[in-house]
Amino acid sequence: MIRFASVFKEYPRTGLALSDVSFTVQKGEFVFLTGPSGAGKSTILKLIYLDEFPSKGDVWIAGARSRQVKRREVPLLRRKLGVVFQDFRLLDDRTVEANVGFALEVTGVPRDRIPPKVSRLLTQVGLASKATAYPRELSGGEQQRVAIARALVNDPMVLVADEPTGNLDERATRSVFQLLRDINALGTAVIMATHDLDVVRRADLRVLEINRGQVAFDSADDSRAGTRDAS
Amino acid sequence: MRLALREVALGMRRAPLLGMLSVTTIAFSLFAFGLFSLVALNIREALRAVESQVEIRAFVADSTSVDDVGRAMEDVATYREVERVEYVSPDQALERARQDLGEFKDVFDSAFLPGSIDIRLRDGFRDPATVKSVADRLRAFPIIEDVRYGEEWVSKLHRIRTVATVAGVTLGLAFAAVAVIVIGATIRMAVLARGPEISIMRMVGATDSFIRRPFLIDGFLKGIAGGLLALLLTWLASVLITRTFIQTEFFDATLAASGVVGGALIGLLGSAFSVNRHLRLVR
Ligand SMILES: Nc1ncnc2c1ncn2[C@@H]1O[C@H](COP(=O)(O)OP(=O)(O)OP(=O)(O)O)[C@@H](O)[C@H]1O
Ligand SMILES: [Mg+2]
Numbered sequence: 001m002i003r004f005a006s007v008f009k010e011y012p013r014t015g016l017a018l019s020d021v022s023f024t025v026q027k028g029e030f031v032f033l034t035g036p037s038g039a040g041k042s043t044i045l046k047l048i049y050l051d052e053f054p055s056k057g058d059v060w061i062a063g064a065r066s067r068q069v070k071r072r073e074v075p076l077l078r079r080k081l082g083v084v085f086q087d088f089r090l091l092d093d094r095t096v097e098a099n100v101g102f103a104l105e106v107t108g109v110p111r112d113r114i115p116p117k118v119s120r121l122l123t124q125v126g127l128a129s130k131a132t133a134y135p136r137e138l139s140g141g142e143q144q145r146v147a148i149a150r151a152l153v154n155d156p157m158v159l160v161a162d163e164p165t166g167n168l169d170e171r172a173t174r175s176v177f178q179l180l181r182d183i184n185a186l187g188t189a190v191i192m193a194t195h196d197l198d199v200v201r202r203a204d205l206r207v208l209e210i211n212r213g214q215v216a217f218d219s220a221d222d223s224r225a226g227t228r229d230a231s
Numbered sequence: 232m233r234l235a236l237r238e239v240a241l242g243m244r245r246a247p248l249l250g251m252l253s254v255t256t257i258a259f260s261l262f263a264f265g266l267f268s269l270v271a272l273n274i275r276e277a278l279r280a281v282e283s284q285v286e287i288r289a290f291v292a293d294s295t296s297v298d299d300v301g302r303a304m305e306d307v308a309t310y311r312e313v314e315r316v317e318y319v320s321p322d323q324a325l326e327r328a329r330q331d332l333g334e335f336k337d338v339f340d341s342a343f344l345p346g347s348i349d350i351r352l353r354d355g356f357r358d359p360a361t362v363k364s365v366a367d368r369l370r371a372f373p374i375i376e377d378v379r380y381g382e383e384w385v386s387k388l389h390r391i392r393t394v395a396t397v398a399g400v401t402l403g404l405a406f407a408a409v410a411v412i413v414i415g416a417t418i419r420m421a422v423l424a425r426g427p428e429i430s431i432m433r434m435v436g437a438t439d440s441f442i443r444r445p446f447l448i449d450g451f452l453k454g455i456a457g458g459l460l461a462l463l464l465t466w467l468a469s470v471l472i473t474r475t476f477i478q479t480e481f482f483d484a485t486l487a488a489s490g491v492v493g494g495a496l497i498g499l500l501g502s503a504f505s506v507n508r509h510l511r512l513v514r
Pocket of ligand 2: 042162
């Protein structure tokens with residue numbers, strides 16, 4: 001479903017951010033992306049949601065090959081993905097339901113189909129009671145749930161989360177993580193970059209460790225899994 | 232569409248002055264076009280009136296025989312520019328002069344007036360160049376001594392019309408360029424103000440044309456407003472001219488409508504011109 005094939009990514013001023021990265025994410029998988037700051041985790045996620053393109057190698061997303069994707073096809077591919085960030089990125093001047101509805105509106109969903117879908121999504125993330133609140137009236141964890149609801153509007157096949165719990169305390173972290181697992185259980189693949197090794201350790205899920213722009217460790221890769229277990 | 236209109240309304244509230252400036256510069260651009268088109272239009276009307284009277288008068292040499300005059304007239308009548316050929320004998324010329332000059336008629340009692348061949352040209356062949364070419368051909372006849380036509384003022388009117396057209400087009404284009412620049416600045420502000428929104432739209436998969444649409448609609452509406460304003464200004468100007476100078480004709484419905492369409496085009500193209508460039512500022 002998502003495949004990196006010998007991907008290199010070079011930025012104009014900072015140089016090589018990824019070198020020879022290869023991995024595959026299957027349908028419905030949950031993958032942690034870990035590694036030190038500056039390792040290239042966000043870069044990998046940007047390549048997945050087509051905000052960046054490889055300098056060399058190929059990224060395959062839902063059957064589309066990055067080097068063949070035309071500019072005007074990017075929006076349509078993005079509708080197959082959901083994206084969540086550390087800083088939520090909600091619109092402050094709109095209510096919770098308007099924030100979620102906005103994503104439906106701008107992707108051309110008919111007006112009458114929007115309210116039922118919004119309330120379904122808010123129920124799914126446990127925020128039905130806060131539909132008419134503004135983002136500043138919510139806790140960080142709640143705001144991230146709104147962002148997750150928004151990421152789910154297009155029924156994505158994969159949810160891409162860049163440190164979704166980076167701004168949250170431990171309780172909020174746990175509940176947001178649980179929400180991501182619930183979403184994953186319904187069949188959506190989740191790729192989550194995180195620094196929170198507690199969360200990673202407690203959950204028995206696939207870990208892809210990035211270091212200096214390379215895959216240092218992949219728990220799905222049997223040949224290297226052993227070294228990790230020993231450490 | 233509704234979303235786009237809502238964005239337009241929001242933009243108007245966010246930067247009303249800049250929005251009004253866009254409308255005003257578009258209006259001035261079209262007003263300049265309009266004013267000079269008005270001049271050109273009215274001169275054209277005047278020319279039509281004048282040109283319908285244009286006659287070429289070819290004076291016949293004194294001792295010419297009637298046969299020679301007849302042959303020359305037959306020849307001239309075959310020119311495709313010519314509508315009518317008429318001979319005015321010296322006696323008729325005298326009679327005409329007396330009528331025209333009223334109380335001075337006695338002066339002509341003993342005066343000599345030459346006979347002439349008067350020629351009217353067909354509609355569509357009354358512009359200065361054609362008139363001159365016919366006159367030149369007439370001069371070539373040995374029996375013709377002199378050819379007269381209203382050359383000075385016909386060509387003067389034509390020249391005024393040309394000047395009005397050139398001035399109108401130049402000024403109009405200058406204002407149109409200013410309008411495009413102002414629209415660009417408006418869009419830049421709007422894009423930056425809506426930066427977070429635009430990046431979210433991109434993130435959730437809104438198409439570029441969807442993101443662009445409100446800006447284009449905004450420019451289009453401002454263009455229409457500018458066009459209507461220009462029409463109003465031009466109309467006021469024509470009323471003012473009619474009151475203080477001379478009777479002026481106003482544009483017919485088609486011309487008036489094309490002014491508004493022109494405004495819409497300036498607004499739309501101005502927006503299209505800068506929206507892509509500015510949208511690239513937002514990731
Ligand atoms: N837009 C950019 N332009 C230039 N260089 C960039 C850009 N984004 C990232 N980089 C560089 O690429 C490298 C990897 O950055 P990236 O953001 O992928 O790391 P990360 O693993 O997400 O780090 P963190 O854990 O701190 O978020 C860094 O050296 C960074 O300087
Ligand atoms: Mg990062």
